[in-house]
Amino acid sequence: MPDLEKIVIIPTYNERENIALIIDAIFALRQDFHVLVIDDGSPDGTAAIVKALQSNYPGQLFLEQRTGKLGLGTAYIHGFKWSLARGYRFIFEMDADFSHSPADLQRLYEACKQGADMAIGSRYVAGGGTVNWPRNRILLSKGGSLYTRLITWMPVKDTTAGFVCYRAEVLESINLDQIRFLGYAFQIEMKFAAWKLGFTIKEVPIIFEDRKFGASKMHKGIVKEGILGVLKLRWYSLFKDYRNRVKNNSSTSVFPAMQRDDQKIKWVK
Numbered sequence: 001m002p003d004l005e006k007i008v009i010i011p012t013y014n015e016r017e018n019i020a021l022i023i024d025a026i027f028a029l030r031q032d033f034h035v036l037v038i039d040d041g042s043p044d045g046t047a048a049i050v051k052a053l054q055s056n057y058p059g060q061l062f063l064e065q066r067t068g069k070l071g072l073g074t075a076y077i078h079g080f081k082w083s084l085a086r087g088y089r090f091i092f093e094m095d096a097d098f099s100h101s102p103a104d105l106q107r108l109y110e111a112c113k114q115g116a117d118m119a120i121g122s123r124y125v126a127g128g129g130t131v132n133w134p135r136n137r138i139l140l141s142k143g144g145s146l147y148t149r150l151i152t153w154m155p156v157k158d159t160t161a162g163f164v165c166y167r168a169e170v171l172e173s174i175n176l177d178q179i180r181f182l183g184y185a186f187q188i189e190m191k192f193a194a195w196k197l198g199f200t201i202k203e204v205p206i207i208f209e210d211r212k213f214g215a216s217k218m219h220k221g222i223v224k225e226g227i228l229g230v231l232k233l234r235w236y237s238l239f240k241d242y243r244n245r246v247k248n249n250s251s252t253s254v255f256p257a258m259q260r261d262d263q264k265i266k267w268v269k
């Protein structure tokens with residue numbers, strides 16, 4: 001197996017209680033996963049914990065640090081570009097808090113090896129589910145997925161899922177600078193872009209368990225962005241040739257403001 005086969009990107013903001021445990025759990029699988037943590041200047045010292053662990057996993061554990069909380073979406077976009085530049089063939093998204101079980105990483109990988117371009121760890125297909133998630137979060141999440149499917153007609157059950165394996169070709173084909181949403185809408189847009197570009201998406205059932213340590217970063221703005229974002233995606237796909245514009249090497253852009261947003265991001269050297 002080539003060295004640069006699989007990398008798991010974990011975005012973090014204040015995950016001190018979880019980060020060392022999840023990193024150790026991924027490496028304990030002995031499945032040759034590399035791990036990239038994108039930390040947004042967590043005041044609780046998450047990045048320092050990752051740095052201290054790097055000597056245990058030389059050449060396998062990486063850390064990128066940004067100076068402030070800039071959202072899940074731009075953290076992943078940075079991680080995607082970082083991973084593609086180094087030649088990883090399978091690139092994963094995963095939360096830091098054990099909502100996604102490390103043991104399921106291999107199942108997502110297998111789904112891609114067996115032909116899927118994008119494998120989604122899905123709570124809302126047969127065999128999937130949630131454990132210990134508050135009723136209001138379940139309603140919001142299921143309602144959000146239903147709303148997205150009704151508006152976009154995208155054939156994905158868990159549209160906001162954050163546990164994903166992409167074949168590198170999918171991320172290479174998408175103009176990542178055109179992916180503009182930050183929160184749950186980012187998760188929706190990545191699936192929407194992959195679907196619009198004709199990639200095969202497979203939902204693999206997973207059990208999502210609520211975090212035991214730390215707090216969710218969910219806030220009202222994320223919900224608002226999701227509601228409006230889905231309408232925008234539909235609008236752009238109907239009237240603005242979204243498919244062509246989100247393709248890599250497209251000369252036109254759907255979201256000209258993205259350039260400006262990017263410049264706000266300051267990286268820790």
Ligand SMILES: Nc1nc2c(ncn2[C@@H]2O[C@H](COP(=O)(O)OP(=O)(O)O[C@H]3O[C@H](CO)[C@@H](O)[C@H](O)[C@@H]3O)[C@@H](O)[C@H]2O)c(=O)[nH]1
Pocket residue numbers: 010011012013014015038039040069070071072075094095096097099141160161162163183184187215216217218
């Ligand atoms: N770098 C960075 N990381 C962030 C940020 N916001 C959140 N994170 C990290 O992103 C992961 C998920 O954030 P949570 O706040 O734990 O998400 P959740 O409420 O449990 O949301 C779940 O449901 C969402 C909707 O279905 C999913 O999108 C998400 O992946 C997860 O499954 C965690 O590792 C968290 O530290 C940010 O601004 N920057």
